[in-house]
Amino acid sequence: MPYDPSRITYLLQRYTSKTCTREELEELFTCIAEAGSDETLHRFMEDAYHEIRPGEELPEIDYEAVYSGIVGQTPSTSGTGDNAAGYDPAPDRSPRRLFPFRYAAAAAVLLILAGLLFFWPKNQHPTVIQPPQLAANDVAPGGNKAVLTLADGSTVTLDSLGNQVITRGNTSITQQHGQLVYGDQGTDAAMQYHKLSTPRGGQFKLTLPDGTRVWLNSASSLRYPTAFTGKQRVVELEGQGYFEVAENASQPFKVMVNTMEVRVLGTHFDIMAYKDEATVNTTLVKGSVQVKEGQALQLLKPGQQALMHHQNHAITVQEADVNKIIAWKNGLFVFNNMTLTAILREVARWYDVEIVYNTTPGTELYGGGISRNLNLSAVMELLEGAGHNHFIIEGRKIIVTP
Structure with missing residues (x-):
């Protein structure tokens, strides 16, 4: 087995409590990415869940759909994106990755686990780990x-x-x-x-x-x-x-x-x-x-x-x-060569915000995945780091700037 279960347990605890360092997050991504989507990893994740929720069954998760929806994607121009909405992007566009694809499977596992921990019914388990408090000018996920x-x-x-x-x-x-x-x-x-x-x-x-x-x-x-x-x-x-x-x-x-x-x-x-x-x-x-x-x-x-x-x-x-296309029902935004305006339409519906363009949006394409359980500021930070535009959150508005 290419990973140490005790080390992953420690890293998972650090991750879910929002206390892990960037180095620890990279290490966790690497461990799970090396494990792949095999049954051994699934059993380990289930055991880790049962330690946190003794006596409960792990809710049904379509691992294969989550993995294959992110991993191994290749550039494509066949998607509807903004072409369907009448937007005519420039022909020379290089894909922008929200995080390296080799870490995508690991991220998917973490997003699943985090979603289960953060949104399990509070009235049954008062010790459930809660998401961090919203900062000023931030918006909670749907x-x-x-x-x-x-x-x-x-x-x-x-x-x-x-x-x-x-x-x-x-x-x-x-x-x-x-x-x-x-x-x-x-x-x-x-x-x-x-x-x-x-x-x-x-x-x-x-x-x-x-x-x-x-x-x-x-x-x-x-x-x-x-x-x-x-x-x-x-x-x-x-x-x-x-x-x-x-x-x-x-x-x-x-x-x-x-x-x-x-x-x-x-x-x-x-x-x-x-x-x-x-x-x-x-x-x-x-x-x-x-x-x-x-x-x-x-x-x-x-x-x-x-x-x-x-x-x-x-x-x-x-x-x-x-x-x-069906990633939304698994708790993910998954983008495969999508333009910023197409992504922001999805974001606006999920976070109930208005998009205001103070500049012409960039024509770069985005690829990768983001959890729908993140606060809005975290999503915009990922998009900003992968593209050319900047974003300001004011109330329930996202202002797109140069």
Whole structure:
């Protein structure tokens, strides 16, 4: 084994308590990077977690998605980035790395562990390590928060600490910290519609009555029936959501985004449909989906992305960096040759801030990954160190300067 477990334990403790030096952080990155993404490392990380949380199971983590979403990326110009938004960058652009790619896997492990430690429910473990206090002019990261609108128009505020059962008629909904779970209401249940909405700076997970799991990103909403009783299962999305659809060949699943529809039987896919983006992007991870807008129709294969252009409603298909696209649901920003303006749109939604440009943004491309659990100042420091622009945080504004 290329690392000393006792030394990593010490370094992890220093890291999670925010007391490690730069040299210790480099050493920790090196140790984990040398270990790679093998099962030995996973077992060690799980053992370290169990020492901190005795008797608890480690929450499910898609290690392979996290690793492959950061490690081994090669320069590419196929991403939508700002080209989709009408931004015409200069042709000569060299990628800027937020941290060396050889440390990226190690960083991913640290980000996962830090997220688990910092955001585990406080009411269960009062000794959980807490993030440092915000400095002046800093902004905390987003978190699990949403508003559930019920069929009668009443609303329920949800957050990461809540644990309750919501009952309306025959409909029973369980809130378990950062997720909402609907039980199977049966085929005789009356169809009513609920709407789950996340604010800027919020995210939430939802399990629908058929067992379909949905992750909602910030500034998004999903409208859905409390029981799927017809010939098909239809939901309506605004913003961004990742879907793992329960298979049911006799009752196809359909996601409506305004007039565009994504039709599936059982599959995993992501839809990004923010109004400030130039396209609605449907990215297929597993299975198959059919994307339809008017007379335009495209069938996707895993690893492909359909772009529906707002301007002319045309649909184009391209190969996609799947792990980069779904990194948000694993608690990461992952950038693969993205421009600053494209990155800042994501940052603005997650931290609920406004971007003000006092200069023309640089045309450099960024690559690497950043935890979505960091305070805003830490994210901007990484971006500033990798590019040509500077950033000033004033209240809930990021001012971009030369």
